[in-house]
Amino acid sequence: MQPNAPPETIACGLFSKKEAAGLIAGGTRHIHSSPHASHDACAKVTQESLAKKSLHPYPWEQHRDTHELFLNASAQRYQFINQVIQRTGVSTKRDLKEKLESLLEELVTNSIYHAYQNADASPRYARKDSIVLSEAERITIRFASGKSGIFLQVSDQGGSFKFSDVAKSFGRCYGSSHQQIEAKEGGAGLGLYMSYEVTTHLKVVSVAGRETSISCWLADKTAYAPEVFSFNFFEWR
Amino acid sequence: MVQLKGVIDEDAQFEAISKLGGPLIFNFKGLTAINSCGVRNWVNFLKEIQKTEITFEECPPLIVRQMNMVPSFVGHAKVSSVYVPYVCDNCDTEKLVLVDHSKFVGRDPEIAEAIPCESCKKGEMELDGHPQQYFAFSK
Numbered sequence: 001m002q003p004n005a006p007p008e009t010i011a012c013g014l015f016s017k018k019e020a021a022g023l024i025a026g027g028t029r030h031i032h033s034s035p036h037a038s039h040d041a042c043a044k045v046t047q048e049s050l051a052k053k054s055l056h057p058y059p060w061e062q063h064r065d066t067h068e069l070f071l072n073a074s075a076q077r078y079q080f081i082n083q084v085i086q087r088t089g090v091s092t093k094r095d096l097k098e099k100l101e102s103l104l105e106e107l108v109t110n111s112i113y114h115a116y117q118n119a120d121a122s123p124r125y126a127r128k129d130s131i132v133l134s135e136a137e138r139i140t141i142r143f144a145s146g147k148s149g150i151f152l153q154v155s156d157q158g159g160s161f162k163f164s165d166v167a168k169s170f171g172r173c174y175g176s177s178h179q180q181i182e183a184k185e186g187g188a189g190l191g192l193y194m195s196y197e198v199t200t201h202l203k204v205v206s207v208a209g210r211e212t213s214i215s216c217w218l219a220d221k222t223a224y225a226p227e228v229f230s231f232n233f234f235e236w237r
Numbered sequence: 238m239v240q241l242k243g244v245i246d247e248d249a250q251f252e253a254i255s256k257l258g259g260p261l262i263f264n265f266k267g268l269t270a271i272n273s274c275g276v277r278n279w280v281n282f283l284k285e286i287q288k289t290e291i292t293f294e295e296c297p298p299l300i301v302r303q304m305n306m307v308p309s310f311v312g313h314a315k316v317s318s319v320y321v322p323y324v325c326d327n328c329d330t331e332k333l334v335l336v337d338h339s340k341f342v343g344r345d346p347e348i349a350e351a352i353p354c355e356s357c358k359k360g361e362m363e364l365d366g367h368p369q370q371y372f373a374f375s376k
Contacts, residue, residue: 094331098299105272190273197306
């Protein structure tokens with residue numbers, strides 16, 4: 001299915017994640033599920049960002065004490081994941097710890113192995129390779145521990161992530177069960193779907209050929225409301 | 238019975254298990270993590286042994302999460318037991334309670350919404366999540 005909703009379409013209302021995924025598969029890049037609909041604070045930020053063609057930060061992205069890690073090699077992955085777990089203080093909260101580990105694993109691994117492409121658009125690195133990234137390929141992990149959850153951002157310098165990839169993946173993952181898994185080598189196509197499922201807010205900014213940045217908010221169970229979530233994909237050229 | 242321990246990821250190999258023949262019982266208690274490539278490896282493995290009778294037992298929350306997100310993760314298996322997380326509203330202690338399939342297969346989940354906390358003896362341990370969502374895989 002080719003996404004065909006205009007890029008500036010914003011869907012506001014109350015949705016299930018499955019309904020929202022259907023909208024994403026149909027081409028909607030901005031979804032805000034909230035009882036406040038278009039008056040939702042995050043929805044207003046999206047409206048402003050699209051109208052002014054410049055990114056404004058969402059409330060859930062704004063933190064005073066944000067930490068930063070720079071990943072230069074695939075072998076550093078698990079060490080960095082452990083560092084984030086320790087520094088966000090979630091090691092004793094099993095559910096949040098498991099979700100954060102899973103999220104980091106998916107986002108960081110995808111950045112390492114899918115962000116960088118050869119001239120023919122084939123992935124530069126195979127999934128099982130142990131690689132050292134150049135300075136121009138370095139991956140940045142930013143994170144902060146908030147009162148009711150964890151902020152996480154993983155950025156690469158590839159800028160190869162396209163909304164059409166997400167739409168296709170969501171169409172498959174939320175479609176019939178036997179289509180969920182991609183049979184080809186490489187990623188299973190489940191990574192962003194799994195990230196979308198566990199997070200409350202998920203934002204992708206992709207600047208073609210330059211950078212892809214995936215930001216998300218992982219809510220603590222005390223603040224978790226399944227009907228309140230957002231998904232935003234900004235694709236700039 | 239096959240006890241699975243550690244991590245299921247892109248390096249997980251199940252050939253040795255498929256040579257065992259069946260029926261097979263997979264015990265997931267010792268599993269600590271699984272990523273999307275691991276899920277794919279597992280789903281493909283289940284397809285290879287689709288003629289074998291298989292059962293999942295002692296599924297921890299991280300496996301239940303996969304069962305709910307990826308229906309083909311369960312495939313043709315029967316789920317005989319899962320761990321359900323409870324958290325104390327006073328001291329935040331967590332406890333995983335093993336629940337038998339008779340309490341959730343083909344029916345609305347019949348589980349305690351709260352249990353006394355044995356750690357602080359003051360608070361109540363509440364189910365960490367929504368029963369309908371947690372047991373969605375059983376529908």
